[in-house]
Amino acid sequence: MKTVSGVERVELLGASTGQEAHFEVHAKGDDDIRSDLVAAVIAAEGKLTEIRQVRLTLEDLFVRIVSGEHKHDEETVDEETVNA
DSSP states (O other): OTTSTTEEEEEEESOOOSSOEEEEEEESTTOOOHHHHHHHHHHTTOEEEEEEEEOOOHHHHHHHHHTTOOOOOEEEEEEEOSOO
16 A cells, blocks of 8 residues: 555554554545555455545644644545455
């Protein structure tokens, strides 16, 4: 997923079980990269169980900036991989 155009960073959420892994994918700017992410998962012979776009509210952004945890708009992908 890191090679998909528009991806800023990919984070593994929790531990991978070998059969299932959950990722948080951060997009650059306002790019909608969901279809490219789906294509990348399928090309890697993975199984996609959920993909959703999460946008920060102004309040969320303010809290993250004030707390030092500044993040941009996020693309979140929960992916179940066959070959982890």
